[in-house]
Amino acid sequence: xxxxxxxxxxxxxxxxxxxxxxxxxxxxxxxxxxxxxxxxxxxxxxxxxxxxxxxxxxxxxxxxxxxxxxxxxxxxxxxxxxxxxxxxxxxxxxxxxxxxxxxxxxxxxxxxxxxxxxxxxxxxxxxxxxxxxxxxxxxxxxxxxxxxxxxxxxxxxxxxxxxxxxxxxxxxxxxxxxxxxxxxxxxxxxxxxxxxxxxxxxxxxxxxxxxxxxxxxxxxxxxxxxxxxxxxxxxxxxxxxxxxxxxxxxxxxxxxxxxxxxxxxxxxxxxxxxxxxxxxxxxxxxxxxxxxxxxxxxxxxxxxxxxxxxxxxxxxxxxxxxxxxxxxxxxxxxxxxxxxxxxxxxxxxxxxxxxxxxxxxxxxxxxxxxxxxxxxxxxxxxxxxxxxxxxxxxxxxxxxxxxxxxxxxxxxxxxxxxxxxxxxxxxxxxxxxxxxxxxxxxxxxxxxxxxxxxxxxxxxxxxxxxxxxxxxxxxxxxxxxxxxxxx
Numbered sequence: 058x059x060x061x062x063x064x065x066x067x068x069x070x071x072x073x074x075x076x077x078x079x080x081x082x083x084x085x086x087x088x089x090x091x092x093x094x095x096x097x098x099x100x101x102x103x104x105x106x107x108x109x110x111x112x113x114x115x116x117x118x119x120x121x122x123x124x125x126x127x128x129x130x131x132x133x134x135x136x137x138x139x140x141x142x143x144x145x146x147x148x149x150x151x152x153x154x155x156x157x158x159x160x161x162x163x164x165x166x167x168x169x170x171x172x173x174x175x176x177x178x179x180x181x182x183x184x185x186x187x188x189x190x191x192x193x194x195x196x197x198x199x200x201x202x203x204x205x206x207x208x209x210x211x212x213x214x215x216x217x218x219x220x221x222x223x224x225x226x227x228x229x230x231x232x233x234x235x236x237x238x239x240x241x242x243x244x245x246x247x248x249x250x251x252x253x254x255x256x257x258x259x260x261x262x263x264x265x266x267x268x269x270x271x272x273x274x275x276x277x278x279x280x281x282x283x284x285x286x287x288x289x290x291x292x293x294x295x296x297x298x299x300x301x302x303x304x305x306x307x308x309x310x311x312x313x314x315x316x317x318x319x320x321x322x323x324x325x326x327x328x329x330x331x332x333x334x335x336x337x338x339x340x341x342x343x344x345x346x347x348x349x350x351x352x353x354x355x356x357x358x359x360x361x362x363x364x365x366x367x368x369x370x371x372x373x374x375x376x377x378x379x380x381x382x383x384x385x386x387x388x389x390x391x392x393x394x395x396x397x398x399x400x401x402x403x404x405x406x407x408x409x410x411x412x413x414x415x416x417x418x419x420x421x422x423x424x425x426x427x428x429x430x431x432x433x434x435x436x437x438x439x440x441x442x443x444x445x446x447x448x449x450x451x452x453x454x455x456x457x458x459x460x461x462x463x464x465x466x467x468x469x470x471x472x473x474x475x476x477x478x479x480x481x482x483x484x485x486x487x488x489x490x491x492x493x494x495x496x497x498x499x500x501x502x503x504x505x506x507x508x509x510x511x512x513x514x515x516x517x518x519x520x521x522x523x524x525x526x527x528x529x530x531x532x533x534x535x536x537x538x539x540x541x542x543x544x
Contacts, residue, residue, distance in 0.1 A: 155275065157327075160315065168255065169286075172194075174290075175305050176190055198499065201253070211223065223257070229316045277466070291404040291407065293308065295397070360483065360487065369532040376502065384444075385403055387518050391515055391516055406458060444460070502521060
C-alpha cells in the first residue's frame, strides 16, 4: 500500500513539472491528432461566445466584424416612417380633385376635336384657305410653349389651386373673341390663351393622377374623359352647323361653360393641397436651386427619358391632331363625302380613343406598358394605311375609328412610364416639357399638313401620319425597359 502511494505521488509531481515547463516555453501549434477524412473540413471550430448583459460599443478595442449579427443592419440610422402614397380616397378631397381634373380634361377634348369639324365652316366664313386656317394650331402651340416656360414658377409662387384657376381664366378670355366672331388675326391670338390653359390642364392633371395609387388606371380615367369630350365635340359642332343652322362660333359657348365650372372647382378642391402633402413630398417638389425656367427646361431635356418622351409625344399628338383636324377635309375632297355626314367621322375617331383609354388601359398595365404600346402603334399604322389605300367612305370611317381605338391607351401608358422614371423633383418640369413638345407636334404636324394639302391635296395626311407613327416606334424602342425587383 505504501509503495502504491509513493508511485502516485511521483506521477503527480512529474505532471506538475511538465505543466510548469509548458507555461515557460514558447507556444507552438498542437499536434493534430485527428486526420481529415472529408474534403473542405474546417481547420478549427470555435463556438460563439455568449454575450454578457453589458455590450461594449464598437471601437478600436472592439471592432465590428463581418460576422457580427449587427452587420445585417445598416450602420446609419434609418427613418422607419415610410411615406404613404396618396389614393383617390385619402386625403378626402382627392375624390373631388379627380372629378375636377377629369372635367377640364373633358373640356380640353371638346376644344381639340371640334376644330376638325369646324374648319370647313371657318374657311367659308372668313374666305381663307387651308394654310391660313392652320394658324389656329400654331397659336395653340405657342400657348403650350408659354405654359411650359411659366408653369413651374407659377406653381411655386401661387400653388396648384391658383395655377389651375389662372389657366381656366385665360381660357375664358380666349373663348370670348371666338364667340364674338372677332377678326381672324384676333382669333389666332385667342388660341394662344386657350393653348396656355389646355397645357396647364394637361400637366397638372397628369401630375396629380400619376402621383396616386394605381396611377395607370387613374391616368386612363383622365385621358378617357378627354376622349369623351373628343367624341362629343364634333357631334355637337356638326349638329349645330347642319341641324340648328347656327354660326360656327356659337359652339365655343359650351367649352366656355366648362371653363367657368372648373375655375371654381379647382379653387375649392385644390386650395389646401400643399397642406395635405407630406413634408417629404413638399421638399421633393421644391426646386433645389434657383434658375431660369428656360434653363430648367434645357436641363430637363438633358435627361434621357424627358428627351425621348418629348419626341414621342410630339409625334403622337402630331398624328392625333392631324387625323382629327384633316380627315373630314380628306373625305370631302378626296372621297367626295357629304359635309353633313362625314363630319361625324371625327366623332368616331374620338369614340375609339375614348373606348381605348377606358377599356384597354387596365389590360395594358397587366400586359406591360412597354409591350402594349408597340402593339397599339403598329396596329394604328396598319389601319391608317388602309384608310389611304381603300377609296370607300364607309370603310375609311370604320378604319379611322379603329385607329382611334389603338391610339387611345397610348398616352396614359406613356405618362405612367414617364412618371415612374422621373424623380419627384423632376416631374413637374419634365412633364411640362413633354406636354409642351406634344402641343408643338399637335401644331406643327397639322400646320404642315394644311400647307401641303393646299399645294398638292389632302391625301398628304396619310404619309405624314404614318411617318409620325414610325417616329413613335423608334423613340419607344430607345426608352429603356423597366427592371422589376423581386423584393
